[in-house]
Amino acid sequence: MPDISNEVLDVEELSVEESLELVTVTESSEEELGITEALGISGLGFGIVFTVLVVLMAFITVMSMALRGGKKESKPAVKSEPKAAPKAVEAPKAVEAPAVKGDADMYVSLNGVRHAVSVEEKVPRFTVTVNGKSHGVDVEEAKEDEE
């Protein structure tokens, strides 16, 4: 076993085995933990993790409520709308083919009325043709937060 009584150790003189033995000697001098103490440390540690995360949870909840004007927790806009009894949507009627038939990319039925629609992408503007009439459409991404 290497002599560890000297304060200064020349690490170059130590072999790997000796240095690892040193670590073992140093560690064995640590106060050994009993099971009761270990249980106490575990309980305390688990409690602290819970405390920190619960404090953060409380903070986040309060912060969110404050930023959202006191509303407790709102669902996405679509969900939060009052649910009105859905109107019975008429089944798409067989609409006679509009004059533009053949030129359209798709047929879109809106409340039973069928429209012939084609879309042409001319960045940044789309040209949408509905029933033979062209419309210029600008699409802008909704910003995430405008609060």
Added chain:
Amino acid sequence: MNVGSILSNLWETSGFAQADPKQLIMIGIACVLLYLGIVKKFEPLLLVGIAFGMLISNIPGSGLYHAEYWTNPAGVDYGHVVNKGGLVDILYIGVKTGLYPSIIFMGVGAMTDFGPMIANAKSMILGAAAQLGVYMAFMLAIILGFSGNEAASIGIIGGADGPTAIWLTKELAPHLLAPIAVAAYSYMALIPLIQPPIMRAITSKEERTIKMDQLRSVSKTEKIIFPIAVTIITCLILPSVASLLGCLMLGNLLRECGVTDRLSDVVQNALMNIVTIFLSISVGATAIGENFLALDTIKIIALGLLAFCFSTAGGLVFAKIMCKVTRGKINPLIGSAGVSAVPMAARVSQMEGAKANPSNFLLMHAMGPNVSGVIGSAVAAGFLMAVFG
């Protein structure tokens, strides 16, 4: 000097003449780990580097790494390391000083969206509950005869967070760094195999089919305030965790504040990749035959597995309680994501939920406990550092 003496000298200085059976076994283990990383794709970004570090440090006579420089009870003489050390000794300075784990955490923060957790703050409880394995493994390690420092380092494997495990172990039990790092990263890769049986055992079929409400949208202001507030609150409660959690939150702030996109990009890509290479080689190089081929290594591997299982179970049990309390609004499967392996654990929750109910989408709900698990494991490590460090 004749040809004979030159050849004789060459032979004596060659690795073949200096080879020790333990070193050869370690080279074999390194090759197995390389196979697992490259062919089986077990955490390849880390495992390939770890295995290669293990390989080169066990080449006899290479002089790349000197364990004795780092185990001197009088302290590390960094001047000596820089003057006389090998390549891996120089790289290992970043591990010993805690630099690499902290930078990795910064990258993790820059890649993580805490939005799902902010949207459902209750899910943070699950991130705390899933640290159960840390303390169970700590207890078991004490029972198996490990010292307090060693038991703390072994326990943190249950946090399922490689950088955190390295950060704590390099300080408390540096001689166990290699087996603990290998166990932590291997089990993180094996999460899709370890967790599902426990999830099915603890939850019922009905519970697994529960569909959760869509999460609310989180504003940019909330996302910016969050990292600043977490740093202040957590570091005031537990200052020892400042380096890890501070870096995690700095990375997240760079991502969310919207004015440091270039820095965020560097942190989550170039910097993180560079440090990952250094970290993995350095950690792998510590696995030298004398300390790795020991009974303790097998005990650590077994305790690490138990730690993962207990952590998974802890999260699931608490999620079941929350399911009961909220009258079925929470799917208990998201509890297992409380272990901090991001995003693997959340994906496992999603997969199991989809198996029970194909129209079930739990991924974003599971990301809440998942990212709070990162904070939870860092806090658990900070506590153990405060007690034993």
